Amino acid sequence: MAAALLSRVWSSSVSGPRYFLRCSATCSVEKWFSKQSSSDNRPKQPLTAYIRFYKEQQPFYKKQNPDVSVVDITKKIAHAWRELPASDKQPYEAAAKTDRQIYKEQMIKYKAQLTPAQEAALKEEKRRKVEKRRAARKKRQLTMLGKPKRPRSAFNIFMSEHFQEAKGISIQAKMKNLFDEWQKMSSSQKKTYQQLAEDDKIRYENEMKSWEEQMAEIGREDLIRFKNRRKLSKRKKTEKKVASKKRATTLKKPSGSKVASAAAKKTVKARQSEE
Structure with a gap:
């Protein structure tokens, strides 16, 4: 079987x-x-x-x-x-x-x-492994939640464009040769990649703003960057107040039949006063 x-x-x-x-x-x-x-x-x-x-x-x-x-x-x-x-x-x-x-x-x-020092080192190593596993789990979770990819640096963009034709057999050798080539490039040659990197930062911030709003909606404020937590929290409170005021106004506002009845009463009173 x-x-x-x-x-x-x-x-x-x-x-x-x-x-x-x-x-x-x-x-x-x-x-x-x-x-x-x-x-x-x-x-x-x-x-x-x-x-x-x-x-x-x-x-x-x-x-x-x-x-x-x-x-x-x-x-x-x-x-x-x-x-x-x-x-x-x-x-x-x-x-x-x-x-x-x-x-x-x-x-x-x-x-x-083990000596006390060796035992302490063993505990520290275990702690690091636990943290590493926790970080890996968090990374997988963020990927599942669709967190935007971080912006690339100018060198990262340059490396991705020229990696295939770079000299070297191993990945490390290719990266080293590309880094050496990057270091030798003039400021004007790097400018294109630096501009692309700036554009990628804007892309990242826009995508993160939208993503953090989604996280706030599903109750995952813990995933929102600290600098944006207050802003989102304040905005949510404002939206709740506005919605509450609208509901209160709707409840206090007289219905169409009540308005018509009140108008009829005023008309009757006016006629009686004329008589």
């Missing part, structure tokens, strides 16, 4: 032979758990069930489809894992659970031999 699933997932967009799961119910724990430690002798974190599955399947996908990108292969394997029956996932999950227990035991021994 698992083999048929993987074959169906892959063949839906990429032609090629079928692939079969290699990890059976006897999947060994030792195969997946690394007994090696990091440079500071700290135990390495064990692989998750999905990463085990990915590392096992990726070579077969890659070998049979060498022209397919890593991103597409990853998507296919991720989809295959989501569709994999619980019974086929069980060997990977069992191995991961066993390795987590071994990792916990090794970490207890590792922490017991």
Whole structure:
């Protein structure tokens, strides 16, 4: 069943032979758990069930489809894992659970031999990792909410235009050569890119203004830049006051029948006074 699933997932967009799961119910724990430690002798974190599955399947996908990108292969394997029956996932999950227990035991021994300074450094590293994950989650959230892209600098615009033809094999080499070329350019040569950068700033501010108004409407004031929070808050209060006044005026304003009745009464009184 698992083999048929993987074959169906892959063949839906990429032609090629079928692939079969290699990890059976006897999947060994030792195969997946690394007994090696990091440079500071700290135990390495064990692989998750999905990463085990990915590392096992990726070579077969890659070998049979060498022209397919890593991103597409990853998507296919991720989809295959989501569709994999619980019974086929069980060997990977069992191995991961066993390795987590071994990792916990090794970490207890590792922490017991640390000096106070080393323990403090370990806590600081953990704090940085947590912050990094939090920042990554926030970035994904902002992308989903459609936050405008930040404006590009003059050099960024220059680099994007000339990156393909830049000298160098690696990305770093290309960037270095472009930076050196940028440094040698005269002020007049840079002026075009600087103007484009100024235009991009205007684009960014206009898009951010509209986006922050949307965030205010859905109650996400926490995503609004601090300098604009007061402005938006003040404007919302003003709009509420105006709307409240309009409602009050509408309620106090007499209806058409009442106006007509009042006019009729005045006419009757006028006639009676004449008589």
